[in-house]
Amino acid sequence: MSFIQENLSSLPEILVAIGFLLTFIAFVVRDILWLRIFTIVAKFAMAVAALLPEGGPMWLSFSGNMLLIAVNLFHSTLLVMEKRRSSFSNEEQSLKDAAFPSMERVFVKRLFSAASWSEFDQGETLLFEGECPDRLFLLFEGKAFVSVRHKRVGEIRAGQFAGEMSFLTMEKAGATVTTREKTKCLVWERSALEKLYHKDKDLQAVLIAAIGADLVTKILSQNRRTAKFG
Numbered sequence: 001m002s003f004i005q006e007n008l009s010s011l012p013e014i015l016v017a018i019g020f021l022l023t024f025i026a027f028v029v030r031d032i033l034w035l036r037i038f039t040i041v042a043k044f045a046m047a048v049a050a051l052l053p054e055g056g057p058m059w060l061s062f063s064g065n066m067l068l069i070a071v072n073l074f075h076s077t078l079l080v081m082e083k084r085r086s087s088f089s090n091e092e093q094s095l096k097d098a099a100f101p102s103m104e105r106v107f108v109k110r111l112f113s114a115a116s117w118s119e120f121d122q123g124e125t126l127l128f129e130g131e132c133p134d135r136l137f138l139l140f141e142g143k144a145f146v147s148v149r150h151k152r153v154g155e156i157r158a159g160q161f162a163g164e165m166s167f168l169t170m171e172k173a174g175a176t177v178t179t180r181e182k183t184k185c186l187v188w189e190r191s192a193l194e195k196l197y198h199k200d201k202d203l204q205a206v207l208i209a210a211i212g213a214d215l216v217t218k219i220l221s222q223n224r225r226t227a228k229f230g
């Protein structure tokens, strides 16, 4: 109790304590926007505290805190603008729920914005075994057969990728993918996506996580298929 009385006896000391408390909270919250907002308020309290000491303002501390406020305000504004732009259409929302369930909306929106919608009739071939694909597909509706040397080895359903293996390995397509019914997909041009993928680390993390989850699902159904048919 006496420690508090001794160290929090003046307004600047109280403001510094509030600043530290808010900085602590900023590092505890997980959302980057809240981290920046708490940091701004914390640094504001500390900047005001730096103006009030009896011996006169501490300009270095004041300027440092104001600089941090400016940087965080700038990035918060960008984040808010990006969040506003990241509203999903109904189709995008259901594709996000299926393929990117726990990923940040902002990054998924960035990824979706780089793609376009395409519809394919039954029997159209999306990828040819042994060729270098120029597109990556994410099925929204419909189904596709996967075949290797004309033998059916699997199936791709809504919410799953087609062409993700060669995208990751930079190898040729390991199978032929043919639509089994009318199919609607989100389609990325590979060259554009690769540029974005190497430039934007957040987008890269989101895409790798989604492809990883998709590959697990594909391996599990492959295991079931092998156990059933040998």
Ligand SMILES: Nc1ncnc2c1ncn2[C@@H]1O[C@@H]2COP(=O)(O)O[C@H]2[C@H]1O
Pocket (backbone or CB within 6 Å): 127, 133, 146, 153, 154, 155, 156, 161, 162, 163, 164, 165, 166, 167, 172, 173, 174, 175, 176, 177, 218, 222
């Ligand atoms: N066993 C499988 N089950 C489901 N999809 C597959 C399977 N094997 C290959 N594919 C898909 O077929 C695609 C062929 O091109 P890629 O190798 O780029 O990526 C491959 C996957 O998207």
